[in-house]
Amino acid sequence: LMKLILECQEDWVQQELIAVGINLSCDEQNVKLMVKGPGLKLLMKRALQTQDSLLMKMIKNISQHADEEIKKLFLDFVSPLGEMVNSSIDSELVTEVISILANINLPDLDFSRLATKHQLIPFILKKFSASELVRNVDPVDPDYLFCDHQNTKQCTINQSG
Numbered sequence: 001l002m003k004l005i006l007e008c009q010e011d012w013v014q015q016e017l018i019a020v021g022i023n024l025s026c027d028e029q030n031v032k033l034m035v036k037g038p039g040l041k042l043l044m045k046r047a048l049q050t051q052d053s054l055l056m057k058m059i060k061n062i063s064q065h066a067d068e069e070i071k072k073l074f075l076d077f078v079s080p081l082g083e084m085v086n087s088s089i090d091s092e093l094v095t096e097v098i099s100i101l102a103n104i105n106l107p108d109l110d111f112s113r114l115a116t117k118h119q120l121i122p123f124i125l126k127k128f129s130a131s132e133l134v135r136n137v138d139p140v141d142p143d144y145l146f147c148d149h150q151n152t153k154q155c156t157i158n159q160s161g
Contacts, residue, residue, distance in 0.1 A: 002034055006042050011050045018054040025061035031070060034062060040073045048080055051088060056096035063103035074104045082118030098124075 005013050005021055013021070024030045034040070040062065047055045063074055084097050101114070115121050 002039055002043075005055070006046060012052045013055055015054070018052075018058060021058045022054065022061060025058045028065045028067060028070075031062050031065055032067070035070060035073055041076075044077050044080075048077075048084065051084075051090060051093055053090055053093040053096055056093055056100070060096045060099045060103065063100045068106065071104050071106055074100065075106070075109065078104065078109065078114060079117075082114055082120065085118060085120060086123055 001017070001021055001024065004017055008014065008017070012018075025034065034043075040059075043055065043059055043062075046052070047059055062070065065071075078101065081097050081101055085094055085101075088094050088097070098120075101120075
């Protein structure tokens, strides 16, 4: 499967093939085989070059697994992914990229620096209205995002706690 995806001559991997990849990437044992050796590096190189949103969805599925060794493989791609958020016009691709960045929840990754360097917070605030952001906040932690309801352009993220 990996060989077929990586050697595909088209800019976008055929839908049937990538659908199988997306489904197989939901299983952690399959993912361990997919990222073995240069697997993830080659997938990321292709995804960054072609900006194939379905391939990025497969990579997002890979990033969702709890295995810290798998997550560490993504550290080399944090900056190119951050750049893609603001440079791509494909909203599906950007959604997958933001999801990948969110899934790389490692203690050594400085999300504040990443968000600042790639202007992720202004991007997110620009793309979503304040009411959408508030509606999607985890109800367990309602203080995480504070929006001044008199001025919906005034939203801040509480990073304490």
